[in-house]
Amino acid sequence: MSPSSPLLSPEEFAAALRGLAPRYWGTHPFHHRMHAGELTEHELKTWAANRWYYQCVLPQKDAAIISNCPVPEIRRQWLDRIVYHDGGAPGEGGTERWLRLCTAVGLSREEVLDQRHVAPGVRFAVDAYVTFARSKPWVEAIASGLTEMFAGHLMQRRVVDMLANYSWIAREDLAYFTNRIDAVSGEGKATLDIVIQHCTTREQQDRAIAALSFKCDVLWSMLDAIASAAAKE
């Protein structure tokens, strides 16, 4: 951006954000293999146990956004995400549904909860996402979550492809995704509206695009680390 770069119109700004879709982890070779039914049981276990770490920190990431945000309407809206993942009571919520998927692929709850399978690269990438949310302006942190714009379609395909290709996985085991698909389609649109409304200078718009690019790197690095951890054991 040069100092004289003009403000993007809402349409141009949204298009620039959506233009990052090719960098999204939907095109990562590990996801291609997952969808094609080519992952071994061991690779699926490694994926589920490692993504557990991501699922665990999402509420902390969202709490960091809330703590940095002075706008009551945004805080109110964002609170739902924490409750969505943590549930209203023990044994409920997205985190619990992820655990169900973990047990369906053959992991014990204990080995997921103690994080023994979490690869250093996954921990590093996920922690960087939380640090980003803690240290950057709230609107940039919210923009980094816009990968959800790309997630709905991918999760829909994942449910279909996993049911078709991994005979030991039942539809109920995929409740995490079937539940999340609806949430993501609504949240993705609402998040985009917030970012468009609150990025009022070209510099803020460019920072939001950079934030989404950073998040694509976080997710891509997670899958790189998962693929390499699964190949080692």
Ligand SMILES: O=C(O)c1cc(C(=O)O)c2c(n1)C(=O)C(=O)c1cc(C(=O)O)[nH]c1-2
């Ligand atoms: O299964 C997926 O491919 C996928 C991707 C993403 C994403 O793009 O970050 C999220 C989720 N799932 C998801 O379930 C979820 O709750 C979620 C929260 C966030 C976020 O950054 O706050 N991303 C995602």
